[in-house]
Amino acid sequence: MLSAGSDVAVGRATPVSRRAALLSTRLVARDTWWQEFDCPDIAAAALPGQFVMLGVGLDEPGAWLLPRPFSVGWTGPGGEVGILLRAYGQGTRALARLEVGQTALLLGPLGRPFDTAGADVECVAGGVGLAPFIFLAAREAAAGRRVRLIYGERDAGAVFDPALIARLTDHDPELFTEDGSAGRKGLVTAGLDPASRALLLGCGPTPLLRALAAFAREHGRRLQVSVEEHMGCGIGTCQGCVVRGADGRWVKSCIEGSVFPAEELDWGAI
Structure with missing residues (x-):
């Protein structure tokens, strides 16, 4: 891991x-x-x-x-x-x-990629946090692993073309919108299954990642998150993308992330 x-x-x-x-x-x-x-x-x-x-x-x-x-x-x-x-x-x-x-x-x-280690995965995407899961879902499916793709937006106008998602990934996303104008009404976290043992992956706005971290702690789920931080260089020079680690040190999300196991981050400081 x-x-x-x-x-x-x-x-x-x-x-x-x-x-x-x-x-x-x-x-x-x-x-x-x-x-x-x-x-x-x-x-x-x-x-x-x-x-x-x-x-x-x-x-x-x-x-x-x-x-x-x-x-x-x-x-x-x-x-x-x-x-x-x-x-x-x-x-x-x-x-x-x-x-x-x-x-x-x-x-x-x-950056550091997701490490699925051959596990079935449950991907939770908020907004353009969908992007890495388009890539991941196609690869995992080709390897014969099960992928669940849960995708949320504010409203129907913001929803990435579901037909194109299906063509690129060979998966139909489970869609949530906050106002119910497309898919199911509610936050994307409403699609989480507490009984699932699949590896949980998250990408999207910080409030979503914070909610996923709390869910993972409560239900004993393994979780990796891709953080969304401002970056000026992408190679560790500008230090504009630092986040607080669980050990108290500042880590550069561009080189030590942007994917982290959730337990490695200080969610009270993010």
Whole structure:
């Protein structure tokens, strides 16, 4: 199992920086795009739970300088890397405006991946926290393991195209919306099964991860979470992504995470 005290780089490919052409871009929900880049080196090396730093670089006059972190959402047989992008600000809106044939800079794969160790898994995704589970579900299913994918959004307008999820993962997600406008009404945590012994994986906003950690403690469930922190570099230099570990030290989520066993984090400080 993962351990923050271990050499967190063991088994990972060395990150590479590549300028990659945008192969396709598709509006899949409100302010949300599915983009696929031509980047065989990263596609061949990436593991579920890892991420890339994505930016337009300095060639574009007036471009914002810092890249943004995105989970690797899928890799294709032709070297494609899929990214689920929700436009929140200037940087992500610039990426959303990219047209097919234009290029972006990708650095990756970065971070510590999920470690399923052959277990059946129950994935809980909030918002664009869905991305790593698109990648993971496809791989786990291909290996013959059972995957349950529980996905929540605020309303129907924010829901990533369920048909596309099914095509990419060969799984139909169990959908929850807070207002009941799509799928079942309620928070995504309403889909949790206390009796299940599957490995629990979570990705999404911090309140969701905190709720999953409490659920896991109460029911004796194993849980790994992918934290969503602001990152400026992705390689441990800027220290903008630190989170408090259960041992009291600050850990860099870009290199010691962004996937952590839940018991390794101080949930009172996150």
